[in-house]
Amino acid sequence: xxxxxxxxxxxxxxxxxxxxxxxxxxxxxxxxxxxxxxxxxxxxxxxxxxxxxxxxxxxxxxxxxxxxxxxxx
Amino acid sequence: xxxxxxxxxxxxxxxxxxxxxxxxxxxxxxxxxxxxxxxxxxxxxxxxxxxxxxxxxxxxxxxxxxxxxxxxxxxxxxxxxxxxxxxxxxxxxxxxxxxxxxxxxxxxxxxxxxxxxxxxxxxxxxxxxxxxxxxxxxxxxxxxxxxxxxxxxxxxxxxxxxxxxxxxxxxxxxxxxxxxxxxxxxxxxxxxxxxx
Numbered sequence: 001x002x003x004x005x006x007x008x009x010x011x012x013x014x015x016x017x018x019x020x021x022x023x024x025x026x027x028x029x030x031x032x033x034x035x036x037x038x039x040x041x042x043x044x045x046x047x048x049x050x051x052x053x054x055x056x057x058x059x060x061x062x063x064x065x066x067x068x069x070x071x072x073x
Numbered sequence: 074x075x076x077x078x079x080x081x082x083x084x085x086x087x088x089x090x091x092x093x094x095x096x097x098x099x100x101x102x103x104x105x106x107x108x109x110x111x112x113x114x115x116x117x118x119x120x121x122x123x124x125x126x127x128x129x130x131x132x133x134x135x136x137x138x139x140x141x142x143x144x145x146x147x148x149x150x151x152x153x154x155x156x157x158x159x160x161x162x163x164x165x166x167x168x169x170x171x172x173x174x175x176x177x178x179x180x181x182x183x184x185x186x187x188x189x190x191x192x193x194x195x196x197x198x199x200x201x202x203x204x205x206x207x208x209x210x211x212x213x214x215x216x217x218x219x220x221x222x223x224x225x226x227x228x229x230x231x232x233x234x235x236x237x238x239x240x241x242x243x244x245x246x247x248x249x250x251x252x253x254x255x256x257x258x259x260x261x262x263x264x265x266x267x268x269x
Contacts, residue, residue, distance in 0.1 A: 003142045007149070014153050021157075024185050025164055032086050034170070039237070040099055042106075048167050055160040062156055066149045069123060 007070060011063045018059040022052055086172060086181055088191055097244050098172040101234040102216035109162050116155050123148065161185060171232055173244055175252060178221065180232060192230065196252040200224040202245055204238040221245075 029048065038044040042051075085095045122128075123145075133141055161184075168183040179193040199221055206217035217238040222229045235241060 003146055006146055010150060010153060014157065017157060021161065021164070021185060028168065028183075028185075032084055034085055034095070034098055042100075042163070042166065043103055048164075051160070051163050051167075058156065058160075062153065065120060065124070066153075069145065069149065072124075 003070060007066065011066070015059060015063070018056060022056060025052060086170065086179065087183075087189075088179075088193075089174075090176065093174050093176050096173045096175060096248050097241070098170055099236055099241070100166060100170055102214065102236040104210070104214055104216060105234050106163065106166060109159050112155060113159055116152055116159075119148070120152065171235060171241070173241065173248055175248065178245060194221055194223060194230060196245075196249045197256070198223050198225060199245070199249055201229075202242060204235075204242040206238055219245075 025048075034040065036047070041047060085098075089095075136144075165184045168181065168185065170181045172179040172181070175196075177193045177195045178199075179191060182188065182190045182192070201222035203220045203222075204217055205220065206212060206215075211217050216234055216236045219232045219235050219238050219241055220229050221232075
């Protein structure tokens with residue numbers, strides 16, 4: 001039971017933190033923007049919005065995976 | 074509205090002055106992110122092992138259930154922490170920018186949380202410029218250091234892990250020549266060849 005309470009609290013905080021981070025990030029890049037090119041992007045092609053999308057998706061995915069880990073154990 | 078004025082729509086970075094235009098910008102070389110990517114590979118490995126390895130079941134035979142649950146919980150907390158840490162480092166990588174404008178060289182050391190600083194050097198203060206690309210990795214991956222000596226006598230400022238340092242070296246020199254030419258013309262002085 002304690003493990004599940006910990007799981008719920010942890011992932012609530014985790015998702016909240018991810019949303020806050022993305023909000024702060026988008027607030028900043030909407031205000032200050034550069035014309036990106038292959039010379040400025042990570043590895044020459046990775047856009048910041050792709051990273052932001054992966055962050056959001058992987059945060060959700062990790063909730064599912066950790067749920068699976070706790071369920072199968 | 075005067076088109077030369079900067080507003081929140083056409084501003085490129087915090088602290089940009091009116092009529093200041095960005096000539097070039099870059100971020101640090103991706104090599105600075107290698108330790109975080111190695112950590113990511115390790116984390117994915119741990120997750121895969123914990124999901125599919127039969128050894129976890131054997132572990133149950135040796136330790137009590139509460140301790141086993143505690144270990145699993147610590148693992149989940151640790152991976153959740155690293156997950157956020159990794160992405161924050163990537164976002165910070167995007168925010169930390171080296172910029173050459175028509176007035177100055179600016180380094181933004183911004184992070185999403187708790188840190189915001191800017192170093193800037195006016196083009197007219199630049200006394201000497203030097204780029205350094207020592208070593209096999211720096212040569213292969215084309216990154217290095219750019220050191221700017223300032224005429225005011227302050228300590229030289231070094232920008233580390235800069236991609237294409239030779240390009241930025243030439244760009245700063247060119248921008249400084251243009252800047253000094255404009256200043257001389259504004260003061261009514263004749264154009265003069267300037268070398269840095």
